[in-house]
Amino acid sequence: MAEQKYPPGIQAYIERGQQMAATEAKQRTLMRRKRFDTIAVHGIYGLEATLAHQGSINEPAFLSSAQHFENSDHMEAALAYLMPSWAYSRIANPTLHYLEETLALLEGYGFPGEVSCCVTASGMSAIFLATNPFLVEEGQGPINCVVSSKCYGGSFMLFNERYAKERGIDVRWVKDPLDLGEWENLVDEQTRFLFGEMPSNPGLSVFDVCAVAQLAHQNGIPLIVDSTVATPALLRPLCLGADIVVHSVSKSMNTGGLTIAGAVIARHQILSLVGPDELKENFALYLKLLPGRDFGPALNPLSALFVLNDLHTLRSKMDLLSQNCLQVALFLDQHSEVTAVYYPGLPADSGHVVASRLMRLVDCESDSDTVSQRYGHLLSFRVRGGAAAARLFFDNLQMILRATDLGRIKSIATIPAISTHQQQGEQGRSLADIPVDLVRLNVGGEHPEDIIQDLDQALRGLRQS
Known part of the structure; x- marks a missing residue:
């Protein structure tokens, strides 16, 4: 197929775009040789990019809905996707x-x-x-x-x-x-x-x-x-x-x-x-x-x-939160008011073998499988006594936040059957295996002993009701 011909003005912008793309590709190739933490800190925002933005160490926020163009050729080339540009923030x-x-x-x-x-x-x-x-x-x-x-x-x-x-x-x-x-x-x-x-x-x-x-x-x-x-x-x-x-x-x-x-x-x-x-x-x-x-x-x-x-700190946070979550899961697994714990880091969990093979802390200093295995910051458990007991436990929490969120540095709990999965209805929740007494817990960055203490007092409160 013959290469498409463009007017000289547009062709000039296409060539400029090729140079821009080549420069960025070079930076991308450079960063692909770096370790995970380095990539998380810098991305492709290198020294040349900082100087192009008046030396800003942080990536700048372009709080504009649209890009100004030098002339009509520049606009046409950009909107035809013939060169790198952003044109419009949508x-x-x-x-x-x-x-x-x-x-x-x-x-x-x-x-x-x-x-x-x-x-x-x-x-x-x-x-x-x-x-x-x-x-x-x-x-x-x-x-x-x-x-x-x-x-x-x-x-x-x-x-x-x-x-x-x-x-x-x-x-x-x-x-x-x-x-x-x-x-x-x-x-x-x-x-x-x-x-x-x-x-x-x-x-x-x-x-x-x-x-x-x-x-x-x-x-x-x-x-x-x-x-x-x-x-x-x-x-x-x-x-x-x-x-x-x-x-x-x-x-x-x-x-x-x-x-x-x-x-x-x-x-x-x-x-x-x-x-x-x-x-x-x-x-x-x-x-x-x-x-x-x-x-x-x-x-x-x-x-x-x-x-x-x-x-910037993704790896270290996921390492910390995963270790905290495992400690909490082990505690809940032994608690008399908990009938089941779902966390792939527990050896008895149905997904433990597969998760142990596939989930690893990236760039872990040790080559040992047991040292590098991490299973994330999220777990779920069932409260003895059914839906009413799960709600009472939930209401008893004193530090752990009650919300539908997860992934936070703060610990957060929810009851999926009445929140994130409520609209599925009973049939949908049955298909997804989400019982009414299930509590989902996002384990945060607090000291794990403090998280455990709050869980324990909330669970012990069930015996007093």
Whole structure:
């Protein structure tokens, strides 16, 4: 195919754009040689970038809705996506770009191929953008997707209400994500993607990412993994064979809790039965420039700056929070008022073997498996006495916050059946295995003995009622 000819003025901007892209690619290559903590601190915001922004050590917040152009040729080249630009903050923004590059480097840490990221206004908008492009009819009969039923309530509602009931898409639920045979039995020639959480919210269910990714690829489709709870500090699904990773960046990456954000991170050259070549070549960029532009789930630049600041210490925080959570899980596992604890770090947990193989603290100083294993900051447990006892325990808490949030540096508890998964209804909660006496606990950065003391007094209060 002959190369398209452009007027001299536009061609000059295309060439300038190629130089800009080459300069950034050089910086990206340099950072890919660095360790995880270094990437989290710097991203691609190097010395040249600081000097270009009057020496600002921190990434600048571009609090503008639109970009000024030098002339009409510059505008045309930019809006035709012929050169790097941001044009309008619904499409792109320099502050968002720094966050996207940092997340792509972190999630792609150790992955040999190219990785790109598209940030969004929330985790749910990220899941929608990551899944919707594949759900198109192509005249071959009803299409379907295969989804782990052990998932966040918002994800369940997207798949069950918006996709299944409103659009007639066949959503096939995997009841036991550890059972590879169940995944296999649900896949056919009309399956568009596989989707699972690792670990899941709130039940901390896990699945073998490597095996499920292989199944997806055998059928020419992508595996999408929600890795919100783990973060790339503990798990990088792309390295295990997954194609697309989604995050509610509002959670573990944003421990300060100052904003809501989401991200779609994808390797280049993904498999798909549908969609244009651009979708397969660079999925995240495709989302950013086309569906994301048209649906409009843009992240606020100031929110991106909050997240960037919290990302700097991601690894050390996930290390601390994971160790705190394991201590709390061990305490609850022995408590007389607790009938079950769900945490993959416990040897008796059904997902312990798989989680121990896949979840590791990145760049751990020791090569020992037992030293590097980390299982995250989230656990769930059942309170003896049913729903009434769970609510009384919940109301007895004196330090641990009562909220629907997670991933905070502050410990937070919720009862999923009456909060995050309330709208699923009894049938939906039964499918996801969320009983009325289940309490979800985000273990924070407080001293674990203080967290345990608050849990203990709240549980002991059940005996006095």
